[in-house]
Amino acid sequence: SLSQLTSYYFPILLPITFTLDRISPPLFLCSTMPASFWVMFFVFSIFPISIHNMNASEQQWLLRFKAGITLDPDNSLSNWISLTPLCNWTGITCTSPISQSVVALNLSSMSLEGTISPLLGNLSSLHSLDLSNNALHAQIPPQLGQLSRLQILWLYGNQLQGTIPPSLSGCRNLFHLKLSYNRLHGSIPLELSLLSNLKTLNLGSNNLTGNIPSSLGNLSALTEIHFSQNQLSGHIPWEIGTKLTRLQILSLWGNQLGGNIPNSIGNCSNLRLLLLSMQPSEWNGAD
Numbered sequence: 199s200l201s202q203l204t205s206y207y208f209p210i211l212l213p214i215t216f217t218l219d220r221i222s223p224p225l226f227l228c229s230t231m232p233a234s235f236w237v238m239f240f241v242f243s244i245f246p247i248s249i250h251n252m253n254a255s256e257q258q259w260l261l262r263f264k265a266g267i268t269l270d271p272d273n274s275l276s277n278w279i280s281l282t283p284l285c286n287w288t289g290i291t292c293t294s295p296i297s298q299s300v301v302a303l304n305l306s307s308m309s310l311e312g313t314i315s316p317l318l319g320n321l322s323s324l325h326s327l328d329l330s331n332n333a334l335h336a337q338i339p340p341q342l343g344q345l346s347r348l349q350i351l352w353l354y355g356n357q358l359q360g361t362i363p364p365s366l367s368g369c370r371n372l373f374h375l376k377l378s379y380n381r382l383h384g385s386i387p388l389e390l391s392l393l394s395n396l397k398t399l400n401l402g403s404n405n406l407t408g409n410i411p412s413s414l415g416n417l418s419a420l421t422e423i424h425f426s427q428n429q430l431s432g433h434i435p436w437e438i439g440t441k442l443t444r445l446q447i448l449s450l451w452g453n454q455l456g457g458n459i460p461n462s463i464g465n466c467s468n469l470r471l472l473l474l475s476m477q478p479s480e481w482n483g484a485d
Contacts, residue, residue, distance in 0.1 A: 455475075
């Protein structure tokens with residue numbers, strides 16, 4: 199509270215004022231200022247320091263990302279240097295001239311080769327991360343799941359390997375997740391069903407295996423599901439039709455799905471594109 203702050207800071211500031219008074223008599227008048235003035239003076243004096251420290255940290259994290267880029271044929275990151283203000287760097291968008299926190303990183307289609315630094319997960323104000331259509335390889339850092347404010351994560355059109363990190367469920371504000379056209383393998387993490395705000399889920403054109411999790415039916419905000427051209431097996435979950443009433447696109451072709459086509463898909467009254475290809479030996483038609 200204000201009274202607690204004043205009881206702590208004012209006895210410290212007041213002797214300093216009297217000490218200065220011996221050097222310059224007019225400064226004695228400052229000791230007559232109310233305690234609330236000194237508290238506000240103290241708070242606002244350290245506020246720019248906090249902003250500067252955060253800005254410097256974000257700059258270092260992004261420079262570490264740049265260090266992981268092994269090829270930048272168009273010199274897109276040439277102005278990513280300490281002498282250039284962070285908010286003027288290519289692909290960087292900041293909140294405002296005051297706070298200068300990075301809210302968007304867009305380096306799409308710049309022919310970049312290299313890896314994604316785990317330190318990007320420290321950009322706590324990030325709302326949009328678009329590294330699509332490059333030649334990035336290695337794994338998706340699990341640390342990206344720390345970006346709790348992230349709304350857009352587009353990593354499609356790269357050469358990313360490994361599995362989809364279950365930790366991405368930590369991006370609770372995520373609206374659009376596009377990881378298509380990579381070399382990802384393994385199963386679809388059950389944890390993705392925790393992304394309750396998700397509207398677009400595109401995992402197409404990878405090497406994903408296993409079943410389509412029925413828990414994805416809990417993502418009632420979904421309008422698009424793209425799982426085409428993987429190696430998914432099993433059946434189409436009934437829950438997709440019973441719960442995903444906002445679904446507009448369901449693309450599951452190019453997998454190894456079998457069983458029945460659930461009648462519940464008929465409940466998707468907003469569906470305008472349905473792409474399926476079933477294994478002929480296992481296709482039983484609609485149930």
